[in-house]
Amino acid sequence: MRTVTYSQAGLEAVMEEMQKDDKTIHLSTNAPAALTDSFGTSRVRATPIAEGGFTGIALGAAGSGFRPIVNWSMVTFSFVAMDQIVNQVSKIHYMFGGQAKFPITFRTSCGGGGRMAAQHSQNPYSMFMNLAGLKMILPSTPYDLKGLLKSAIREDNPVISFEAGNMYAFEGEIPEEEYTLPLGEAHILREGTDVTVVTLGRMLHDTLPAAEILDKEGVSVEIIDPRTLVPMDVDTIRASVQKTGRLVIVDAAGATAGATAEIATAATEHAETFAAMKAPVKRICAFNVPIPYSPTLEDHVFPDADKILAGIREVLA
Amino acid sequence: MALSAEKQLEMLRTMQTIRRFEERASEDYIGGAIYGVVHCYIGEEAVATGICSALNIDDRIISTHRGHGHCIAKGADLNRMMAELYGRATGYCKGKGGSMHIADFSIGMLGANGIVAGGIPIVTGAGLAAQLEGKGQVAVSFFGDGASNAGPFHESINIASAWKLPMIYVCENNLWSADTEAKGTLALEDIAARAAGYGIPGVIVDGNDVLAVNEVAEAAIARARAGEGPSLIECKTYRQRTHTERKEAIDNRPAEQVAAWMERDPIKLFAADLIEREVMTEEDWKKMEEEIAQEVLDAVKFAEESPFPDPEEALVDVFAE
Ligand SMILES: Cc1ncc(C[n+]2csc(CCOP(=O)(O)OP(=O)(O)O)c2C)c(N)n1
Numbered sequence: 001m002r003t004v005t006y007s008q009a010g011l012e013a014v015m016e017e018m019q020k021d022d023k024t025i026h027l028s029t030n031a032p033a034a035l036t037d038s039f040g041t042s043r044v045r046a047t048p049i050a051e052g053g054f055t056g057i058a059l060g061a062a063g064s065g066f067r068p069i070v071n072w073s074m075v076t077f078s079f080v081a082m083d084q085i086v087n088q089v090s091k092i093h094y095m096f097g098g099q100a101k102f103p104i105t106f107r108t109s110c111g112g113g114g115r116m117a118a119q120h121s122q123n124p125y126s127m128f129m130n131l132a133g134l135k136m137i138l139p140s141t142p143y144d145l146k147g148l149l150k151s152a153i154r155e156d157n158p159v160i161s162f163e164a165g166n167m168y169a170f171e172g173e174i175p176e177e178e179y180t181l182p183l184g185e186a187h188i189l190r191e192g193t194d195v196t197v198v199t200l201g202r203m204l205h206d207t208l209p210a211a212e213i214l215d216k217e218g219v220s221v222e223i224i225d226p227r228t229l230v231p232m233d234v235d236t237i238r239a240s241v242q243k244t245g246r247l248v249i250v251d252a253a254g255a256t257a258g259a260t261a262e263i264a265t266a267a268t269e270h271a272e273t274f275a276a277m278k279a280p281v282k283r284i285c286a287f288n289v290p291i292p293y294s295p296t297l298e299d300h301v302f303p304d305a306d307k308i309l310a311g312i313r314e315v316l317a
Numbered sequence: 318m319a320l321s322a323e324k325q326l327e328m329l330r331t332m333q334t335i336r337r338f339e340e341r342a343s344e345d346y347i348g349g350a351i352y353g354v355v356h357c358y359i360g361e362e363a364v365a366t367g368i369c370s371a372l373n374i375d376d377r378i379i380s381t382h383r384g385h386g387h388c389i390a391k392g393a394d395l396n397r398m399m400a401e402l403y404g405r406a407t408g409y410c411k412g413k414g415g416s417m418h419i420a421d422f423s424i425g426m427l428g429a430n431g432i433v434a435g436g437i438p439i440v441t442g443a444g445l446a447a448q449l450e451g452k453g454q455v456a457v458s459f460f461g462d463g464a465s466n467a468g469p470f471h472e473s474i475n476i477a478s479a480w481k482l483p484m485i486y487v488c489e490n491n492l493w494s495a496d497t498e499a500k501g502t503l504a505l506e507d508i509a510a511r512a513a514g515y516g517i518p519g520v521i522v523d524g525n526d527v528l529a530v531n532e533v534a535e536a537a538i539a540r541a542r543a544g545e546g547p548s549l550i551e552c553k554t555y556r557q558r559t560h561t562e563r564k565e566a567i568d569n570r571p572a573e574q575v576a577a578w579m580e581r582d583p584i585k586l587f588a589a590d591l592i593e594r595e596v597m598t599e600e601d602w603k604k605m606e607e608e609i610a611q612e613v614l615d616a617v618k619f620a621e622e623s624p625f626p627d628p629e630e631a632l633v634d635v636f637a638e
Pocket of ligand 1: 029049051077381382431433461465489494495560
């Protein structure tokens with residue numbers, strides 16, 4: 001094993017896949033030097049600030065035999081490309097009767113906590129989950145990012161990688177040898193018997209300490225990271241809830257129509273899982289507001305280890 | 318030269334105020350009292366100043382992520398600006414916006430904007446309002462070279478031209494979009510040349526010469542007030558600092574390019590010109606600099622003494638009451 005940052009893990013995934021397949025091209029407003037140095041400015045394009053344009057261009061290249069990787073940078077900027085994403089990318093394979101494949105990977109950073117204010121702070125993955133035709137990953141560690149991103153690049157469908165903007169310097173271990181992680185498989189980080197906590201993205205790192213505290217009190221917490229939002233591994237979540245009887249879901253996005261609502265429903269609409277439940281589902285989410293700038297305001301909006309601990313205690317009571 | 322001595326001194330004062338305000342903002346960002354991200358306008362002060370000094374208070378402008386200069390040039394209050402940067406309840410946006418989102422609707426400053434080109438259609442809407450109101454107001458869109466490659470720029474200019482809206486589109490061409498050189502992303506070197514495609518005047522001006530900027534602004538504004546439609550002004554300028562403030566900022570622009578533009582500092586050029594033309598003396602300039610330094614200190618004091626917003630305020634203002 002060796003230690004890399006989240007940022008390095010992402011770069012390695014892209015580098016390795018670009019090495020392997022010369023149909024892989026890279027588009028972003030700021031072309032990373034590591035990529036231009038290795039693959040040249042023909043395959044690695046610095047685009048104008050025209051996200052709608054280059055998202056569509058990537059789609060067209062994908063349908064014409066290439067395998068584009070688009071880095072939108074902040075998810076904020078992907079919204080400028082929403083027409084292409086919603087009207088074209090998500091529907092094109094289906095609408096044309098499956099005639100062509102559109103292997104395309106979108107990387108983007110999301111999250112808050114950086115005092116970046118409303119336009120540059122958000123976790124809007126559920127907006128995208130609501131579209132049919134897009135797969136999406138939400139890696140919470142360098143290991144997950146590299147493994148999932150490599151699978152995303154190899155995938156013959158559009159995949160969005162929602163990366164945690166404030167985690168790029170975060171370090172973790174990855175194997176020396178090449179590996180991939182399959183899309184659609186949840187990761188059980190901690191086995192437990194009293195309560196299932198499903199965490200999304202970087203919330204994992206605020207949930208682990210809460211679980212440690214509870215462990216000392218004799219409460220056994222199971223932590224699951226779905227890792228892939230679409231397709232979602234509901235079987236793993238249901239099996240866990242059937243064992244523990246309690247479900248807490250932690251997300252740094254607002255609760256309204258969120259991924260958390262989808263996960264809660266996956267448990268409660270399933271007869272056997274519902275029958276095993278000993279408490280109502282508890283969601284620990286951000287407040288449903290645009291994210292404010294000032295630290296006193298922003299810190300109030302997002303979940304943290306204390307709020308997670310309190311939320312878990314609530315379902316145990 | 319039709320401008321009064323008083324007006325010219327006011328312009329110099331505005332430019333120097335922007336400079337000192339931002340130098341302090343940068344310092345406090347590095348020091349930790351200002352959060353998130355700060356984009357400095359230093360080096361480009363002649364653009365906002367040259368344009369806004371030709372406007373009235375009821376004319377409207379919109380800004381970009383690099384917004385402090387436009388705010389100050391339109392007449393915003395330094396105290397409330399600094400308090401916003403400090404994340405305080407007394408800030409322009411009650412601490413919700415920060416550096417990238419300062420607005421003062423009472424003086425026609427419709428906001429800094431974190432989305433490149435995001436403001437261009439919005440301020441074109443202010444142009445529509447001005448046309449509908451029929452009182453001869455105009456609206457000004459400030460944006461960068463990078464933004465001129467985005468759809469909203471083209472869509473807005475086309476509409477403004479077709480509808481003859483009283484608009485002035487001011488491109489601050491500082492040759493770079495973050496770390497990407499504009500040259501590699503522009504189809505034509507001169508952004509002003511694009512005006513031809515929309516049937517409107519497109520002029521290029523030295524963006525480091527405040528009087529030259531003011532002169533072309535006056536012409537474009539007169540045209541807009543007369544109901545003859547929009548103009549595009551391309552100001553060739555340069556940001557003296559890196560794209561955003563950083564503790565260890567890495568500037569990937571060629572050192573000779575940076576040095577050449579530092580030589581053409583818009584404030585130094587204008588101050589020297591005013592002294593040479595005997596519009597002011599060295600002493601006047603020194604005194605003005607001291608007054609401005611004090612105003613910035615006062616703004617910092619105001620910010621420091623202001624409270625942080627109550628956490629519950631985070632839930633307020635999602636909707637108008
Ligand atoms: C739609 C969108 N894409 C990307 C960004 C990230 N970004 C912020 S500023 C900037 C460069 C803008 O360049 P330009 O318009 O020339 O203005 P300048 O910074 O030079 O003043 C970029 C790419 C953004 N804010 N909005």
